[in-house]
Amino acid sequence: MIKLEKLSKVFETPGGGSVIAADQVSMEVNEGEICVLLGPSGCGKTTTLKMINALIPKTSGKITVAGRDVDTLNPVELRRSIGYVIQQIGLFPNMTIEDNICVVPDLLGWDRKKSRSRAGDLLEMVNLDPAIFLKRFPKELSGGQQQRVGVIRALAADPPVLLMDEPFGAIDPINRAVIQDEFLKMQSEIRKTIAFVSHDIDEAIKMADKVAIFKDGKLVQYASPDDLLARPVNDFVTSFVGSDRTLKRLSLLRVGEVMHGDQLRVTAQDEVGKARHLMQEAGHKNIVMVGPQGRARGFLHLNDILEARGTVAEHHNALPSTVHVKDDLRTAVSKMFRHDVSWLACVDDDGFFKGSITQRAISHALGATYRDSAEAAE
């Protein structure tokens, strides 16, 4: 959807020197994906982004947006067809929120009624009440509210492509996390193709389908967040993603991907002997007790029932905690440490028992990609 081919930018500096802000950058952002341009300050992220909507003229190379070479398009029309969000937000203080949102539709000559009603819909999408906010001025909004408006202003004319330059950079960390989550939820519905500049590895991992890491104007690595953390291509990327990159991967993997599914289970009415037999046969130390519908209710520990008789109901323990199959591994590990256990029962939305996850399985999952890459390297 956005394709950069050997894109370069050389700035002439007043002293007669020159700065290569972008050096032969080639990459492609697929339709409906968020690509985070990541790297330290001054590495050329903003320059690369602004060449896409011709805010900065490129020195050489080719840019294609939605199949059209941007050189063949009028820059003003190009910009109206691409959403643009900047870190400083840039809401016009002389216009109401409504008029700010409708800037691009107005430039495009949309019907006023249509654009105004869309402004209301967009505000609702970011949980701002149109009745309150449409007629307000930007200064009457908090930073977080302004940033939300900045984002929906970029979406007002429903462009397929969105460029965002550190859009959540000016917001305090707590609100930033909230806005990031809101934005991801919105993106899952609107499916825009997004180039997103960030200098924050954690933001990149959270937001990105693909991450493009830049250094000194060069694209160093282009990969999915998990790939980036598991297989950084060189020392620069390794140090940029951080020494805790393995732990960062915890938030990228879901419990459902790592758990042992199709678990052994017993019901309250079963004989303890049956539970013991099942565990010994499978070589497990624990077994989950489920209710009549299959909801996780408790568990039995093998050592506790070696000599026991009677029903499972008489001997079971309460589950210290459960974890949702859609939770990330971070949540699972955190619960394991909190309750000092080495495994957790995994459940779905309705509490049905889906499998269990163990500390061993988690470290195995995190290690797997290293072993893969080590083997591949040999």
Add this chain to the structure above:
Amino acid sequence: METIVFFMDNLDVILERTLQHIAIVGVAISLAILTGVPIGIAITLNRKAANIVLYVAAIIVTIPSIALFGLMIPILSLIGHGVGYLPAVIAVLLYSQLPIIRNTYTAISNVDPALREAARGLGMTPMQRLMKVEIPLAIPVVMAGVRIAVVMNIGITAIAAYIGAGGLGVFISRGISQTDPRQLITGAVMVSLLAIAADYALMWAQRRLTPASSSSTSASPSNA
């Protein structure tokens, strides 16, 4: 006491000369806005030009008004208007350039670069950016320049009585030549009152033209 009697006896003349005064300042300031604002905007494009224009405008202000009127007599005599209304309007027009150009220039140059960038990025042409963003944001500061020009030139126009332009200055010049304190005081008080009234009227207009956002200092951000 005598002055008050004089004042009451001559209400019609006072009104007439006040209107003459307003006509000179009003017409000249309107023309000054029509020239000064575009010049102020234009010079934001070129720093060097800006320095030259602002320097020239500043020099004009330093010319004493009597000298300026004197300079214009031979020039405007060529078209038969060496004295009277026209040179008065031209003088006010020239004196007004500095505050109006300077304030316009400052206001436009001080528009937050982020707003300019947002305007460009959203697809405004340079003209749309000027009309929809930069000028609306500059209006309060430009209006402040207009206020300064008006107040300053209500005083200067009083001197235009010496070149036969009429206005409230006539009371003052006659008061001096006839050593008549009644006329002198009437003229001086009326010039001051006119200046104060104009200042208040323009301040009110300035508030009206300022977007609600920039005037509300107590905007309390609610929770995000």
